[in-house]
Amino acid sequence: MRFDVLTLFPDLFPGYLGQSLLKKAIDRQLVQVHVHDVRRWSKDKHQKVDDRPYGGGPGMVLRVEPVVECVEEVQREGRGPGRVIMLTPQGRRLNQQVVEELAQEDRLLLLCGRYEGFDQRIVDLLQPDEISIGDYILNGGEVAAMVIVDAVVRLVPDVLGEPLSTVEDSFSTGNRHLEWAQYTRPREFRGLAVPDVLLSGDHGAIARWRQEQGYLKTQQRRADLLETRPDGETTDDGQAGRSTDADN
Ligand code: ADE
Numbered sequence: 001m002r003f004d005v006l007t008l009f010p011d012l013f014p015g016y017l018g019q020s021l022l023k024k025a026i027d028r029q030l031v032q033v034h035v036h037d038v039r040r041w042s043k044d045k046h047q048k049v050d051d052r053p054y055g056g057g058p059g060m061v062l063r064v065e066p067v068v069e070c071v072e073e074v075q076r077e078g079r080g081p082g083r084v085i086m087l088t089p090q091g092r093r094l095n096q097q098v099v100e101e102l103a104q105e106d107r108l109l110l111l112c113g114r115y116e117g118f119d120q121r122i123v124d125l126l127q128p129d130e131i132s133i134g135d136y137i138l139n140g141g142e143v144a145a146m147v148i149v150d151a152v153v154r155l156v157p158d159v160l161g162e163p164l165s166t167v168e169d170s171f172s173t174g175n176r177h178l179e180w181a182q183y184t185r186p187r188e189f190r191g192l193a194v195p196d197v198l199l200s201g202d203h204g205a206i207a208r209w210r211q212e213q214g215y216l217k218t219q220q221r222r223a224d225l226l227e228t229r230p231d232g233e234t235t236d237d238g239q240a241g242r243s244t245d246a247d248n
Helices: 010-016 020-027 063-077 095-100 120-126 142-153 203-221 223-227
Strands: 002-007 032-037 084-093 107-112 127-130
Touching: 002 010, 002 063, 002 142, 010 020, 010 142, 020 032, 032 063, 032 084, 032 142, 063 107, 084 095, 084 120, 084 142, 095 142, 107 142, 127 142, 127 203, 203 223
Parallel strands: 002 032, 002 107, 084 107, 084 127
Antiparallel strands: none
16 A cells, blocks of 8 residues: 655655554555655745735735646556555545545545645545544644554554454444553452453353443443444444354
8 A cells, every 4th residue: 555645844754654554564565654745846046835815814825836746747657546544634534434445546645734724726627535634723734644554554454463453453443432442461460350251261251241341331431322324324222342152
C-alpha cells in the first residue's frame, strides 16, 4: 500500500515514520510512505502557498494552484491516481469502519491543510474525501494524516504479527466493545493482585471473564457502542458486541 502525504511541514514526518511498527512495515516493503512539500509547487519567490481570503476576515487560505498542481503531479507518479483524502475538521468523522474502508485502497493521498482552510476550488476540482479525526481544531492536518496512516497500516496484510489481534480490537467490524483489563508479571504489586481466574489455566473461564469485563467496561464508559452497529444503525436488542459463545 502506498501513502503520499502532501504537507507544508514535511519535517514533521521522519521521526514518526522511522519508529516501531511503521518502520518495520516500510523496511519490509509492505507499505510505502512518500512525503511531499507543497511549497515546491509554489511559483512565489518566497515559496508562499497561502493568501488572504476574498471578502476579508482573519487568517490565511491555502491557494488553489500549488495544491492542485502538487496533487496532480504526485498522482502521475506511481501506479494509479489513488484516493485523495483531505484532512479537515469539516470532514466526515474517522472511525474504525472508515479505517477499514480506506485500508481496501492501494494508494491514499493525504492532503494536509494549515491556516484557516483550503480555497474552495481545491475541493471542487479534486473532489477529495474530506475526513476529520474529531470535533476539535488542530493547527493543521499533519497529525490527522499520521492518525490515518497509523490506523490503516495495522490492517495491511502481514503488518501485524498476529492477524487475529485486529479482529479482536475494539471497534473493528462486528466487535463493539472496549478491551478487558490486561495483566502481566509480577503477580502482585503494592497489594494489587492479578485476578485468580487469569492464573487458573482454564481457558474457557478466562474467555468468559474477559468477555464479561469488556462488556461491563463498555456499559460503564461507552454504552453508545452497545446501542449502535458500526454503520451507525441502532441494534434490535441493544447488546451488539456481547458474544455469548465466549468459549469458542
Ligand atoms: N485539521 C484541523 N483540525 C482537524 C481535525 N480535527 N481533523 C482533521 N484535520 C484537521
